[in-house]
Amino acid sequence: MKQNLHMKNLTLLIATLTLVAATGCSTATKTRQTTPFPTVIQPAPIKVDYEVNTREKKTGAAASSYLLGFIKTSGPSVFAENADGDARGSLLGGRINRLRLAAVHNALKDGSADRLLDPQYDCQVITYPFGIFKRYIVTVKGYEATVRDIQPAKN
Numbered sequence: 001m002k003q004n005l006h007m008k009n010l011t012l013l014i015a016t017l018t019l020v021a022a023t024g025c026s027t028a029t030k031t032r033q034t035t036p037f038p039t040v041i042q043p044a045p046i047k048v049d050y051e052v053n054t055r056e057k058k059t060g061a062a063a064s065s066y067l068l069g070f071i072k073t074s075g076p077s078v079f080a081e082n083a084d085g086d087a088r089g090s091l092l093g094g095r096i097n098r099l100r101l102a103a104v105h106n107a108l109k110d111g112s113a114d115r116l117l118d119p120q121y122d123c124q125v126i127t128y129p130f131g132i133f134k135r136y137i138v139t140v141k142g143y144e145a146t147v148r149d150i151q152p153a154k155n
Contacts, residue, residue: 045153050145052117057141060107060116062099066134076102096123099138113144 064075079101100123104116119142126135 047151047153048147049149049151050115050117051148052143052145053113054143058107058113058116058144059139059141060103060105060109061137061139062102062106063135063137064095064099065136066095067132069131069134075099076105078102078105080105080108095136096138099123099136100140103138103140104142107140107142108144112146114147115145116140116142117145118142 062076065073067073076099079098100119100121103121104119107116108114119140122139122141124137126137128134
């Protein structure tokens with residue numbers, strides 16, 4: 001009798017656990033197929049005339065530091081608009097490209113120019129013993145250019 005009661009309790013426990021496991025957590029995802037609207041935007045080409053100061057080069061710099069190679073301890077948070085390249089990419093390339101944009105921003109932040117022409121970058125990576133700490137330093141030099149006129153380009 002005791003063995004039959006024990007077997008009955010064990011069967012009830014297994015049935016309850018199976019029921020709880022089967023109805024525990026569930027996630028429902030609803031997706032809907034949509035028809036895309038054709039939105040092709042073709043900007044009209046423009047011609048920009050710059051006034052370039054070739055007497056002296058404008059200089060800017062930016063630096064950032066990383067602990068253990070991935071924990072950013074210092075660095076810029078303001079960047080120039082990127083019209084010439086991409087700030088993403090590899091881990092090192094992304095860091096250097098973001099610092100390039102920050103250095104250009106720092107060179108132009110006084111507002112005397114709209115663009116830095118012929119930028120030349122000096123990039124340094126300083127690694128401390130065992131790679132525990134890394135410092136990236138980027139310096140840029142280039143001619144400051146101010147927009148004089150913007151017109152539609154002639155075909």
